[in-house]
Amino acid sequence: MAEPAATTTSEAGEALLSVRDLNAYYGESHVLHGIDFDLRKGEVVTLLGRNGAGRTTTLRAMLGLVDRRSGSVKVRGHEIIDLPTHRIAHLGLLGYCPEERGIFASLSVEENLMLPPTLGEGGMSVEEIYRMFPNLEEVRHRTGMRISGGEQQMLAIARILRTGARLLLLDEITEGLAPVIVKTLGRMIGDLKQRGFTIILVEQNFRFASRLADRHYVIEHGKVVDRIDGTDLENSMERLNRYLSV
């Protein structure tokens, strides 16, 4: 294997996701210019970068939510780059939490929670979810727009945990939330990691996931420009800050 990323894949665990030379376009504008990265089962990885770097587009391109894309995205051995969007979640056991949270205003909290179809076995039961997010149970009959931002974020994550998804794509889940809630979310990610979920966190701020992430990929102008191992984070602080400063 020529790619450096592929060598690490064989080190431990089982390659769950490999993205190669991913290009994506919105209309005429070419947004991703060959993204490469890998995940093994059970890993937590961040995609870091400044606003407009192409992190959200990377997730959307994996899901087929861009106008055009090329390259290769393999999940659990399936090539999904040419598949229609609605088949990707099923084949890849993917759970997507979009940056804008995607809570449906015309649905109640409970309907939002029950909306995503079951993808595979081993999803959390509704009781388990309400145990993990007690707030949601209290507001379950309200419509999706009449709950707080923190509750919306919890709901957006909770509803993909119900489906049996094993690979979670979480886009800026801490954005605009109070520090207490960010802390809760941090604990939750740790909990999910412990339960064996594989997670991609799109973040602007690496501190949120610094103790949990196995690896950080830095994205700039639609390319992965650096890769930092979680254990190496202390030594790479300066480098990272340079990438992310505005």
Add this chain to the structure above:
Amino acid sequence: MDVMMRLILAQGMLGLNNGVFYAMLSLGLAVIFGMLNVVNFAHGALYMLGAFVALILSSYLGPWIGLDALHLGFWPALIIAPIVVGCFGMLIERTMLRWLYKFDPIYGLLLTFGIALVLQGLFSNYFNSAGTPYPAQPESLRGVVHLGFMVFPKYRLFAILFSIVVCFLTWFVIERTRLGATLRAGVENPELVQAFGINVPRMITLTFGFGTGLAGLAGVLAAPIYSVSPLMGANIIIVVFAVVVIGGMGSILGAITAGLALGLIEGMTKVFYAPAANTVIFFLMVIVLLIRPAGLFGRQN
């Protein structure tokens, strides 16, 4: 009971009878508009098609296929015609409408308008424009019921009750079940619903099939009451569009309520000022448009 009261109740029943057809047709339009953002101008023609399928099943199909004794009556038609019309609708969506979603909604409107004209022309060519009576009204629904204030045809009473049940079930499925939640979510954010693993294009096809199937069902129900004519759809659909505007484009509850209420109001107008009976709905439409442009039940924005 005095004469006036009897007259009001009697016209009320007849108005309700028209109202359930308005409700069923505007409900189908609302479902389609809500999900596809298409104003289905072919809706009246599909209603007509439903009535003709019922007529053909009872009078023409047997001779056509060489089985003169074959007459499929009202009850089989009540099931077969909506399915035929719904499948025809899905064919339209799959082969034509689908390609127009990325353009201005006006193109979907023009396409369905064209389809309506083609269907009407086709049936006018082969059937009597003045109308053919539907011969297969079921035996069990012949005769009248004594309502106290009037005698009312049994069949019409059946049509009213049946349509109200269909409308209620449709509302229930859309507003109160998981399937309905998926549909509503698909309207709000189709991309995300797809990303969750739901086949939204197929859902859209089925929704269009359901909405057009409702038109077909209304057509079968109408066949024993009004005569089956190539222009029956064109006549009623203008009123139905006014009903939809009053109820609020895309609002399920608005379509049902406005349909029933306007049927009643039309009936009442016959009592109090008969010359205005045919125009009262349009008059109300103008007032509603001026005061609440998104309709009585529509989201104002």
